[in-house]
Amino acid sequence: MPQQVRAVVAKAKGEPVSIEMIDIPDPGPGEAVVKILACGVCHTDLHYREGAINDDFPFLLGHEASGTVESVGEGVTSVEPGDFVILNWRAVCGDCRSCNRGNPHLCFNTHNATQKMTLDGQELSPALGIGAFAEKTLVAAGQCTKVSADAKPEVAGLIGCGVMAGLGASMNTGGVSRGDSVAVFGCGGVGDAAIAGARLAGASTIIAVDLDDKKLEWAKEFGATHTINATSGDVVEQIQALTDGNGVDVAIEAVGLPQTYKQAFYARDLAGTVVLVGVPNPEMTIELPLIDVFGRGGSLKSSWYGDCLPSRDFPMLIDLYLQGRLDLDRFVTETISLEDVEQAFHAMEAGDVLRSVVVL
Numbered sequence: 330m331p332q333q334v335r336a337v338v339a340k341a342k343g344e345p346v347s348i349e350m351i352d353i354p355d356p357g358p359g360e361a362v363v364k365i366l367a368c369g370v371c372h373t374d375l376h377y378r379e380g381a382i383n384d385d386f387p388f389l390l391g392h393e394a395s396g397t398v399e400s401v402g403e404g405v406t407s408v409e410p411g412d413f414v415i416l417n418w419r420a421v422c423g424d425c426r427s428c429n430r431g432n433p434h435l436c437f438n439t440h441n442a443t444q445k446m447t448l449d450g451q452e453l454s455p456a457l458g459i460g461a462f463a464e465k466t467l468v469a470a471g472q473c474t475k476v477s478a479d480a481k482p483e484v485a486g487l488i489g490c491g492v493m494a495g496l497g498a499s500m501n502t503g504g505v506s507r508g509d510s511v512a513v514f515g516c517g518g519v520g521d522a523a524i525a526g527a528r529l530a531g532a533s534t535i536i537a538v539d540l541d542d543k544k545l546e547w548a549k550e551f552g553a554t555h556t557i558n559a560t561s562g563d564v565v566e567q568i569q570a571l572t573d574g575n576g577v578d579v580a581i582e583a584v585g586l587p588q589t590y591k592q593a594f595y596a597r598d599l600a601g602t603v604v605l606v607g608v609p610n611p612e613m614t615i616e617l618p619l620i621d622v623f624g625r626g627g628s629l630k631s632s633w634y635g636d637c638l639p640s641r642d643f644p645m646l647i648d649l650y651l652q653g654r655l656d657l658d659r660f661v662t663e664t665i666s667l668e669d670v671e672q673a674f675h676a677m678e679a680g681d682v683l684r685s686v687v688v689l
C-alpha cells in the first residue's frame with residue numbers, strides 16, 4: 330500500500346527546509362522501499378537547498394544513508410526485505426558505453442527509482458536520486474548495497490556519500506600510494522576522509538589545509554602529518570617548504586572553490602595529480618596560464634563519488650571499519666532528529682561539525 334512518511338523538503342531556493350508528509354508508492358519492478366535508520370548531512374544537501382545544483386524544487390533532501398529494506402518490487406533479486414543496506418547514488422546499468430568498456434565505476438546511465446515520490450501531488454526531486462531525510466524512501470534496488478549489520482547505522486550511512494567520496498578521491502582517483510606526499514584542501518567530512526584514505530594507502534606526508542584551527546586539529550586525528558591554516562601566509566609556499574621545495578604528489582581539493590583549486594594546482598610536484606572532489610557552483614570559472622597546465626605535466630582529475638563501485642567498495646570499507654582499521658566513528662560529531670536538519674546546515678556553515686547524522 331502507498332504510504333505517507335515524514336520527510337525533510339526544500340521547497341524554494343535558499344529557504345529553510347521543512348518537515349512534510351510525503352507520499353511513497355509501493356515499489357515497482359526493480360525498485361525497493363527502504364526504512365531509513367540514519368542519514369548524514371552532507372554539504373551537497375545544502376548546495377541543493379541553495380539552488381546551486383539545479384532548479385528542480387521541491388527537493389527531498391538527504392542522500393548519505395543506511396537502512397533496512399522494507400519491500401521490493403517485481404524482479405528484484407539483489408536484496409530482500411530485512412537486509413541492512415547503504416544507499417548509493419551509483420546503481421550501475423551494466424550496459425552503457427562506460428560499463429561496456431569495463432568501467433562500471435564511471436557508469437554513464439546510473440539507475441534511480443522510476444516512480445516518483447510526491448508532496449501534495451507534486452513530484453519531488455530526491456537529492457542524488459535518493460532522498461533519505463525521511464522515515465522511508467523509494468529507490469532503485471541497485472541503489473541498495475547490502476553490508477554487515479554489525480556496523481552502526483549512523484556510521485555505515487556515511488559511506489554512502491562523503492566518506493566514500495573522500496576516501497575514493499585519495500585511493501581511487503588520486504591513486505595515492507605508499508610513500509606519496511598528499512595535500513588536502515578543506516577538512517570537512519570529505520577532506521578528512523581523503524586524509525584517512527591517504528593514510529590507508531600509505532602516504533608518508535599528508536598536509537591538511539583549512540581556514541579553521543579546530544578542523545585542522547580533527548584532520549590530525551584522521552592522519553594529517555602537517556597542517557596549514559590558509560589564513561596565515563601563502564599556502565603553496567608552505568606546502569613546498571614541507572616537501573623539499575617540490576610540492577605534493579597528489580593535491581586534493583575538497584572545498585569546491587576556484588581559489589583552492591588554484592592552490593592545489595600550484596602546490597603539486599611536477600607530474601603530480603590534482604583531484605577536484607569539492608563541488609563548484611555553476612557560475613564559478615577559473616583562469617590558468619596554459620603553459621603552466623602543459624609545463625607541469627601530470628594530470629588534472631575530477632572525482633565523482635570517489636570513483637567508487639558500491640558493490641565492491643562499501644562492504645570492503647565496512648570490513649575495515651569492523652576490524653578497527655578505519656575510524657568512521659570519528660566522523661560523527663552529533664546525532665540529531667529530522668527536525669534538526671536546518672540547524673545542522675547552520676552548524677556546518679559555522680564549521681562546528683564534521684557530520685551531523687539524523688538517526689531515526
Ligand SMILES: NC(=O)c1ccc[n+]([C@@H]2O[C@H](COP(=O)([O-])OP(=O)(O)OC[C@H]3O[C@@H](n4cnc5c(N)ncnc54)[C@H](O)[C@@H]3O)[C@@H](O)[C@H]2O)c1
Nearest residue numbers: 372373494515516517518519539540585606607608633634
Ligand atoms: N565529488 C563528490 O562526489 C562529492 C561528494 C560529497 C561531497 N562533495 C563536495 O565536497 C565538498 C566538501 O564537502 P563537506 O561535506 O566536507 O563540506 P564541509 O562544509 O563540511 O567542509 C568544507 C571545509 O572546507 C573548509 N574551507 C572553506 N573554504 C576554504 C578555503 N578557502 N581554504 C581551505 N579550506 C576551506 C571549511 O572550513 C570546511 O572545513 C562540498 O563541495 C561537497 O558538495 C563532493
Ligand SMILES: [Zn+2]
Nearest residue numbers: 422425428436
Ligand atoms: Zn553503465
Ligand SMILES: [Zn+2]
Nearest residue numbers: 371373490491
Ligand atoms: Zn553527499
